[in-house]
Amino acid sequence: MWSELGRGSRKSRRNWKRARRGRMPREISAGGVVLRQIAGTWHVALIEPQKNEASASESAAGAIKRVARKTTKPRRAIFGLPKGLVDPGEKPLAAALREVFEETGLVAEPVTKLGDNKYVYVRTWGDGARVFKVVTFYLMRYISGEIDDVTSAMRIEVKRALWVPLSEAARQMAYGNERKVLRQAAAYADANDISAMTLVKE
Numbered sequence: 001m002w003s004e005l006g007r008g009s010r011k012s013r014r015n016w017k018r019a020r021r022g023r024m025p026r027e028i029s030a031g032g033v034v035l036r037q038i039a040g041t042w043h044v045a046l047i048e049p050q051k052n053e054a055s056a057s058e059s060a061a062g063a064i065k066r067v068a069r070k071t072t073k074p075r076r077a078i079f080g081l082p083k084g085l086v087d088p089g090e091k092p093l094a095a096a097l098r099e100v101f102e103e104t105g106l107v108a109e110p111v112t113k114l115g116d117n118k119y120v121y122v123r124t125w126g127d128g129a130r131v132f133k134v135v136t137f138y139l140m141r142y143i144s145g146e147i148d149d150v151t152s153a154m155r156i157e158v159k160r161a162l163w164v165p166l167s168e169a170a171r172q173m174a175y176g177n178e179r180k181v182l183r184q185a186a187a188y189a190d191a192n193d194i195s196a197m198t199l200v201k202e
Contacts, residue, residue, distance in 0.1 A: 024120075029135040030096035031083025033185040034108045035166065035194065036142035042166040042189055044182065045104045045147060046079040046173070048159045078174040079164070081181065083135055092136045100140065104161040105149030108140035111194050114184045117177045137181045141194055 034045040082103035086095040093110055100108050117135040122128065148161040164172060166186055170179045188194070 025129055025131045027131055027133045028086045028092070029083050029133065030086055030092040030099065030138070031081050031135060032096045032100040032108060032110075032138050032140040033081060033114065033181060034100055034104065034106055034140045034142055035185065035189060036163065037195075038163060042186070043163040044166045044169050044185070045082065045100070045106055045142075045161060046164050046169060047082050047103050047161045048077050048079055050155070050157055050159050077172075079169075079172045080174060081137065081178050082161070083137070093138060096136065096138050097140075101145070102154055103150065103158050104145075104147060106145040106147060106161075107143045109143055111139045111141055112188065113137075114139050114181055114188070117181065119177060135177075139185050139188055139194070 036043050036045070082100045084095065084099040084103070086092055090098075093113075097108065097110065100106055114137045117137065118133070120130055120132055122130055147163055150158055150161065166182070166189070170182050173179050173182065
């Protein structure tokens with residue numbers, strides 16, 4: 001699994017300083033929590049990555065633990081939020097909107113920035129380096145499109161995209177940092193009329 005670090009921990013601050021000094025590679029990504037009311041209930045767009053993509057996001061320690069488990073039970077589906085790397089010269093918000101469209105087939109509008117997830121993971125490919133990663137998430141509202149209407153090329157990364165009731169989504173997600181983002185989105189939607197809010201700009 002991702003080697004998630006606490007926001008205020010000494011280890012997190014130390015890794016951040018190392019990354020700033022160039023001792024650790026950095027990756028910048030962005031993604032979206034897309035909400036839509038279906039039959040009066042908030043739903044969120046989630047993706048199930050292809051098996052190889054999910055495996056690539058795990059540390060070596062997580063991979064060892066997974067191999068050690070008994071294989072008598074079918075593996076539970078791993079769900080996550082649509083996200084991806086910010087391209088050179090691209091703003092995080094633009095990247096988040098692009099990744100949402102590419103991975104889910106949905107056109108969405110940004111409502112507010114939810115925050116940054118910062119953690120370290122170990123590449124399970126290439127150089128096997130420890131990487132400091134920052135993922136910026138935005139709360140978005142659904143505009144148009146059919147869920148899971150993605151290109152055949154994107155199927156290399158995304159097995160399927162689906163709407164899940166917001167109240168149930170956290171229990172189906174693999175990573176604690178994304179569960180936290182979902183809780184933030186749910187709290188924001190409860191406290192605000194996001195369908196009438198002015199859109200965030202970068």
